[in-house]
Amino acid sequence: MAAALQTAALLSASPNLIDPQRFRVGLLARSLIGRRGSIFVVRSDGRTSGFFNAKSRSGNFITNAVATKADASTSSTASKPGHELLLFEALREGLEEEMDRDPHVCVMGEDVGHYGGSYKVTKGLATKYGDLRVLDTPIAENSFTGMGIGAAMTGLRPIVEGMNMGFLLLAYNQISNNCGMLHYTSGGQFKIPIVIRGPGGVGRQLGAEHSQRLESYFQSIPGLQMVACSTPYNAKGLMKAAIRSENPVVLFEHVLLYNLKERIPDEEYVLCLEEAEMVRPGEHVTILTYSRMRYHVMQAVKTLVNKGYDPEVIDIRSLKPFDLYTIGNSVKKTHRVLIVEECMRTGGIGSSLRAAIIDNFWDYLDAPIMCLSSQDVPTPYAGTLEEWTVVQPAQIVAAVEQLCQ
């Protein structure tokens, strides 16, 4: 019953990667009409022959990222047909709507202005709003993040873009000390309504430093909220919610998901930052995931459904805090939990989630919680090695089979 559709944006590390024509998109363009009448269509493109044999690669390398049907509680099928766009355009749409709505909303980051953003999320905004509202910063992450925080303290609502989430490691001082803690340390006198966003995650052979998952590093910072988007629909909704929130929010996007296409409602909508998304209701096992792994999970779900399993898939979306209500209800129903994440095994979101489930729902578990994470390894450049560092659908299938024995 899962609507299958996907696309995998293949991005090289070159700065011109935003140009859609240069994407080497993976297989596939199946479109199925989902239960709610949404239509997901994806562009397909044959794989260009790259550095390796395309045929041998596609055999054991899943180039597809499977998206799912829209869910009852989260997406609304409007009476109007809605409009189709790509995930990065959805982010831009959300951003633009909020900038129109409130003149205090501004953007700052490297190449966000004239260049339009390295992933084109801010394309055209500098022309529309001016160079001060869409500020091109010099390469000084710690300082311009701190500048964003100072601006937030004095009444603006900045969105700081990290060109790649990994670059925000340089801003860790400001994010931890000032962004997260300053509201508390000042006794509640100053609020920091800042949004810090950027692409992270393992891409296509981007190398170790461009393939980092900062959600695991930021999760301990008190006072910070973290969300991860995975579809154009939730990308726009979460972007708007994050901008409107009085808390500092880190919005994690994924390098490979920017070219996902989806039809989203025409009317305005804002999603809840703290809620998880039910992707596919089921009975046998709860699979908790977020961001790109959602698509690997849904790919695995196709196989599992064929084998007779009925997994429930939840996209947790809110990485900090966890939505224990949605997760709890699922655990109470299925009694088996599998967490699939892209973080590394040690200290990732999965380990926190596992602890939270054990603390709260121990009595409902019939089996130990399984957690599939990336290897504790700096992401290698070689395609084959990189493929083995992240969780692949075959592993997910095997894990579910093992859980449900």
Add this chain to the structure above:
Amino acid sequence: MSAFAAVRIPSPVLVGARSAGEKPCAPFVSCPAGHGLHRTHVRSTRLGRPLLAVSSDVLSGQKSLGSNSSPSHHAVVSREEALVLYEDMVLGRVFEDMCAQMYYRGKMFGFVHLYNGQEAVSTGFIKLLETRDSVVSTYRDHVHALSKGVPARAVMAELFGKATGCCRGQGGSMHMFSAPHNLLGGFAFIGEGIPVATGAAFSSKYRHEVLKESNPNGLDVTVAFFGDGTCNNGQFFECLNMAQLWKLPIVFVVENNLWAIGMSHLRATSDPEIWKKGPAFGMPGVHVDGMDVLKVREVAVEAIGRARSGEGPTLVECETYRFRGHSLADPDELRKPDEKAHYAARDPIITLKKYILENSLASETELKAIEKKIDELIEDSVEFADSSPPPPRSQLLENVFADPKGFGIGPDGKYRCEDPKFTEGTAQV
């Protein structure tokens, strides 16, 4: 007559002689004697850009400003201004001395960094600011808070960790914040406040240019205070660049007291003349005698004026000295007694008192009355802090998030912050 006219500064003779046998050196300081400001052309840098530096010698000892029959006409400040400056510096000094006493009596804990000796910098700059202007400081922030107008009671209570403190007891000595006074902190890591100050200045420019909110008196100014050790930190340089790039209304004030805990400025810095780093980024760099409040004030007037009119940032290096150790836990063994004696002789409060009396701006009795008033104010603040309640348990989880929904949705489907135990502070999060 601009205080920033190009001036030739003689090569500094640096303090902090390393071997015990050396004679004490003159501190590297402002230009030679002579009334008013020098206007000799400075040498150009290799890039042809002149190094702008200034030092005002308004109070250089040789000048007999008080020799005429109506001396106050020759004074650079009015009587009222002088008394305001005096009172503010005495407030800072007495407060810090009381902090030391209270610390050793076990009323406050942790790291407490006192400002004795540096009062001229705080008073010289902050007393020129309006309420709408912002101040960003470091861990040595008590006196910046007091100068900006935060009541002594609120600061003392914060130091005692009481709920009536300016940050409800949650910040402590190193994190003084006050929204009504636009005191943006109070930061423990050095350099951390400079980007925040840059952000506040950006906000000021944004409000003027994008939101079209204008004040007839000019832009809101931000003054960032930090030390010599910070000037080797990346955030300092990154912010100098951005501030000048966008002509932000900010003044960067370096309180160069020559020591970063036990690290002498000369041992840590390849080129110890910090004011020179301003012109490297295209902004004026000024060096001023930070032990003399009137000299600091004169430079501050121009720097703040530049920022307010939109001309951009200024880097002001104030040569100053802390009479106490880095913090109350610092044994202060590395600084030479003769260096300390040299600066003790230039105590800014004594210098100003002398100036006031010599220029007949006020009488000794009036100054003593001010001192007494301050003593009483500080006593009162200690009593207030002592009798204030400590924070209750329910305060623990407040203010973690501006929107407490950030604590998330609990297993029962309700937001955690709706749990009654949450407000008691006993909820598990």
